[in-house]
Amino acid sequence: MTDDSTPTLGIGMAGYAFMGRAHSQAWRTVGNFFELPMRVDMAAICGRDPAGVAAAAATLGWRSHETDWRRLIERDDIHLVDVCTPGDSHAEIAIAALEAGKHVLCEKPLANSVEEATTMLEAARRAERSGVRAMVGFNYRRVPAATLARQIVAEGRLGTLRHVRAVYLQDWIVDPEFPLVWRLRQEVSGSGALGDLGAHIVDLSQFITGQRISSVSALTETFIKERPLPEHTANGARGPVTVDDAALFLARLDGGAVATYEASRFATGRKNALRIEVNGDLGSLAFDLERLNELEFHDATGPAATQGFTRILVTEPVHPYVGAWWPPGHGLGYEHSFTHEVRDLIHAIAEATTPEPTFADGLQVQLVLDAVERSAKQSAGWVAVEAPARV
Structure with missing residues (x-):
């Protein structure tokens, strides 16, 4: 819904698996339903396997493909780099893109460590001074019902918040013979259920309540210690699982509420069960x-x-967000949260405003995850969430 005079935003995306497909759908769809200040050009998708990335480009709607993410940064027709790779490459790609003057959308969690996230925020702050924008992709904020929940809380309709309960449950690795994929290796993913699922409910609960987690008391567990190596399943070779399968923690929020969090990939029968309840003295949601x-x-x-x-x-x-879509009663789905995410990012770039969630928000979630890991590892009881270093 743009014309020839509308400026173009060239997108280069690194990664074409699950998140790459979700982000591709968003970039492909957003201009068909929302009035945008910029025209989206799906310039290039990047992946290491030449045949795989070529097929992904054709299937997902990208006009070209690359096998080295550095080419995305070098290309003049790419103005934004969308990072949909595993966590171990987030910092390198995002920082290089920002330093080259490219806007960045980076999937959650922002990084694999507090140190990486801090460095990414420093790069984002430097780039922002030149008008370059950076956002972390906590897409569940953009589910219309979750955004409405935030509005209800902000209007004071729940009164003083007392208690938050947040769970995110899946079951995709309950089989002990499920292979040792990258999400089960700390050097690639950073953490297990904690970072993959827990990061979402930490961010979403803080987004809805307007309060941040200040201290935690946690435990984590790895139920299956070894799994078959994907490349050696025929000969029975196995490797160690180096991340958590489940993470549970109590939390205090800085506005006075208390909270419980549970993230598990061993909740048999649960496929993608995220639920948040907020109780106040005037109401609940x-x-x-x-x-x-x-x-x-x-x-x-x-x-x-x-x-x-x-x-x-x-x-x-x-x-x-709903007014751009279907008549009342015609529901939206998971994929629409990503469309809303990129819609807001495009507007922020065009209007020279700061898109949310920022890399500072991403670092704050990383600090919570770090406190959970320290509490669980040390059996330390209550551990304070560190304040971010001044950047």
Whole structure:
């Protein structure tokens, strides 16, 4: 929905697996439903396997492909680098792109360590002075029901927040013979369920409540210590699992609320079960990703005879993002959160504003994950979440 005078934003994306496919759908779709200040050009997708990345480019709608991410940064027709690779390469790619004057969208968690995340934030702050923007991809913020939940809390309709419960449950590795993929190796992924799933509920709960986690008391567990090596499954060779399978922790928030968090890949029967409930002295709300077009809301200020949780169907044009899509009652899906994410990023770039969540937000989540790991490893009880270094 642009014309020839609209400036072009050339996108180069590193990675073409699960997240690459989700991001490709967003870039491909966003201009068809939202009025944008810039035209999206899906310039190039990058991956190490020549045949695989060529096939991905043809399937996902990219007009060219590369086998070295450095080429994305060198190309004049690419203005934004979208980082959808495993965590061990986030810092290198993002920093190089920012230093070359390219905007950056980086998948979560921002990095594999606090040190890497801090360095990335430093690069983002330097680049911002030249008008270069950076955003971390916590896409669940852009589910309309989750954004509506944040608005309800910000309006004070829950009153003083008392208690938060957040869980993210999957079951894709319950089989002990599931191979030792990259997500189960610390040197590539940084952490297991904690970083993959826990990062989402840490960010989303803080986004909804407006409060940040200040201290934690945690435990983590690896149930299956060894798994078959993917490249040697025929001869029975196995390798060590070096990340957590489950992470659980208590938390205190800086606004006075208390919270519980649970992230597990061993919740048999649960496929992608994220749920957050927030309780205040004037009401409560609950969001469940498996019913992502709904928000449960309880208003404790109403007449006692009619109090109870109300199911809000978040499909009205007045709801966040929804007006660009379908008539009321026609629900959205997981993929739309990514479309909303890139829509907001495009507007921030065009309007010279700071897109959220920022790399500072990504570092703050990394600091929470670090505190959880330290508490669990040391059996240390309560551990404070460190304040980010001044950048």
